Amino acid sequence: MWSIPWRSASSAAKKEGVTSLSEETFQAMMDFSPIFATLVGVPGWDDRLEDISVDGQQSLRARLTDVLARVEESDEDAVARDVIRHQATSIITRIDARLVEHTVSRGLNAPVAGLLRSASQVDFSQRRHLVPHFLDQAGQRLLNTDRRPLRRHVQGGAAYVERFLASPRQEWEGDADLRPAFARYREVLLGLPGRDDEQAGLCWLPDGEENYRKLVRDYTTASYTPAELHQLGLDLIAGLREEYAEIGSRVWGTGDVPEIFRRLRTDLLWANEDDMLVDAVKTVARAEAEAPNWFGRQPLARCEVRFVPEIDRQNAAFAYYEDAALDGSRPGVYFVNPLNATGRSRTVSEVTAFHEAIPGHHFQLSIAAETELSNLRKFAFIDSYIEGWGLYTERLADEMGLYSSDEARLGMLGLDAMRAGRLVVDTGIHALGWSRQQAVDYLSENTVMDHTEISSEVDRYIETPGQALAYMVGRLEIQRVRAEAEEKMGSRFDVKAFHDLVLENGVLPLSTLADLVTDWAGRP
Structure with missing residues (x-):
């Protein structure tokens, strides 16, 4: 999820071959999660880890804010514009929620746990030298914040790193001496006070209620409160x-x-x-x-x-x-x-x-x-x-x-x-x-x-x-649009064609998917 050399976030948008706003947005997405790019085989990010420093994330946020300012005037089609808007807004929402400052154990946004989970699954040979810097960034975010992880998650995150430190050297580490950096990060965790189980949610953190409202919209792509x-x-x-x-x-x-x-x-x-x-x-x-x-x-x-x-x-x-x-x-x-x-x-x-x-x-x-x-x-x-x-x-x-x-x-x-x-x-x-x-x-x-x-x-x-x-929000919406199509089309409804429509159009916000199904069902 994620010098020397460290490729700056601002230069990434100017990579040779960026010819559309869709591609520019995709470049920003992969800068936000370089390991994901390697995992799915998209070239260009095998020597990267995410820049999780405050400055790095704010630079990425500025790029995506600029994307949003240009999307309406772009020559992208309506579906692509919907996806661009969602992806840019989504990453901005996650940056603004400052999740890396209180996610240390097994959450999907936990930087160090995510690194360890992914390291054995992808090629780390070109990025392993960046790991100490990444770990130090993670530690600095935890030390310089007005929010804290749960105490039990601090303990769980430290125990996960401890299991790694106690394990035999793994193939992805190569000849690099990475373990002192992991040990430093573990010491940062052990020095954090943590918060009590009684105050488990975002609503107990600064700006938490507003952050949660935006995350709900981001994850559901729906208007539920x-x-x-x-x-x-x-x-x-x-x-x-x-x-x-x-x-x-x-x-x-x-x-x-x-x-x-x-x-x-x-x-x-x-x-x-x-x-x-x-x-x-x-x-x-x-x-x-x-x-x-x-x-x-x-x-x-x-x-x-x-x-x-x-x-x-x-x-x-x-x-x-x-x-x-x-x-x-x-x-x-x-x-x-x-x-x-x-x-x-x-x-x-x-x-x-x-x-x-x-x-x-x-x-x-x-x-x-x-x-x-x-x-x-x-x-x-x-x-x-x-x-x-x-x-x-x-x-x-x-x-x-x-x-x-x-x-x-x-x-x-x-x-x-x-x-x-x-x-x-x-x-x-x-x-x-x-x-x-x-x-x-x-x-x-x-x-x-x-x-x-x-x-x-x-x-x-x-x-x-x-x-x-x-x-559940996603399932209910897919079931709803299928039921509406079945009712509208009657004997013309073909479940194979419906499933192909849903899958062959890629990853979409629910409202965009609903529009595509409605259009398909209305054709003679």
């Missing part, structure tokens, strides 16, 4: 309890939701780590075989299933997807985290594979990357579209007949409840002033996640404010 999203989550949770009762009656002969939750937490656990991986491989293969009946276009890139690297397991999510490289040098990878496998429910294995791999993120991101669209349209950071599609495919998989049992369908409901619960908990923490324990208690009562998962999830929401809202 935090209060509206909170109530939407409560309503969805209530509806899901009825679905639990229906399927639970078939599986166990009981519609009592607390009893169904108890059995899901205790009766259907993994026997060992290897079974988790084997099941994921079989599930992805089954989805791949059925996909041609629901999608006109299949990605060329392969999707592999692997365990999360051991050093990352304590801080990683229980599953995630990494994009394939544009040049075909690396497949898309669905990572499964075996941490505490024997204490986790088997029921969420299938639904997670459908979301992260096929027909979820692997189809979505690979198909976009394989189109002739601009890089901006292929790789825009728009979580409501990306995660909305992933969540949409969890229910689509049921239409496709991919779930192997009612127990697996209960897993589908389990992740639905998690995403509905996120609407309640994320807004509760950051807008309503909930403590960390309030969030833990709510998810314990209304989802089937075990204590380890709930604790990890809540810490993620605290450190990545607003991002967790994107999943």
Whole structure:
């Protein structure tokens, strides 16, 4: 996410070949996240780390403010202008929220944890000499701020770095002596006072309420207020309890939701780590075989299933997807985290594979990357579209007949409840002033996640404010525009054509996607 030499942010916009505002915006996006550029195989950033100094981020902010001032008069088409506006505003919002000054553990915006997670996945040979400077920048941001991370996150971030320091030298380090810089950063963490769990959210930090409101708009690309999203989550949770009762009656002969939750937490656990991986491989293969009946276009890139690297397991999510490289040098990878496998429910294995791999993120991101669209349209950071599609495919998989049992369908409901619960908990923490324990208690009562998962999830929401809202908001919007198209087109509606339309137009704000579907459905 991220001298000598340090390529300045201002010069990056003037790279040879920048011929459009779309490309200029894309250059700024990659300057904001150079490791992402390497991860997906976009050349030009392999010798870069993000400049997270105050001056560096303000320079990038000024470039994007200039982009916004020119977008209306540009010769870009309407869709491209929508994406340009969103991406420029999004990065400005994240810079203004100063997330690097209080995100140190496992949040998606945590600079050092993100560096360590990515280092073994991409070529670090041209950028490893920049790591000490980057670590010192991260430390300086933490020392010179009026905000503080949670105390528990300070401890977690320090422990993550300590595990790295205690591990054998890794291949990505090469011959560079990087560990003293990591040790310095760890000492900075250990010297921070941290804030209490009772003040977990942005609303307790300077300008926090305004920052959160903008982050909500950024991540959802919708006009919901935090209060509206909170109530939407409560309503969805209530509806899901009825679905639990229906399927639970078939599986166990009981519609009592607390009893169904108890059995899901205790009766259907993994026997060992290897079974988790084997099941994921079989599930992805089954989805791949059925996909041609629901999608006109299949990605060329392969999707592999692997365990999360051991050093990352304590801080990683229980599953995630990494994009394939544009040049075909690396497949898309669905990572499964075996941490505490024997204490986790088997029921969420299938639904997670459908979301992260096929027909979820692997189809979505690979198909976009394989189109002739601009890089901006292929790789825009728009979580409501990306995660909305992933969540949409969890229910689509049921239409496709991919779930192997009612127990697996209960897993589908389990992740639905998690995403509905996120609407309640994320807004509760950051807008309503909930403590960390309030969030833990709510998810314990209304989802089937075990204590380890709930604790990890809540810490993620605290450190990545607003991002967790994107999943359910995006899914509901994709379902809405599909339903409207089906009603308007009647027998002319073709689900393959609908899915191709959604995926072949790249990453879009939800309102832009809705306009495209409305136009498509209205054609004779």
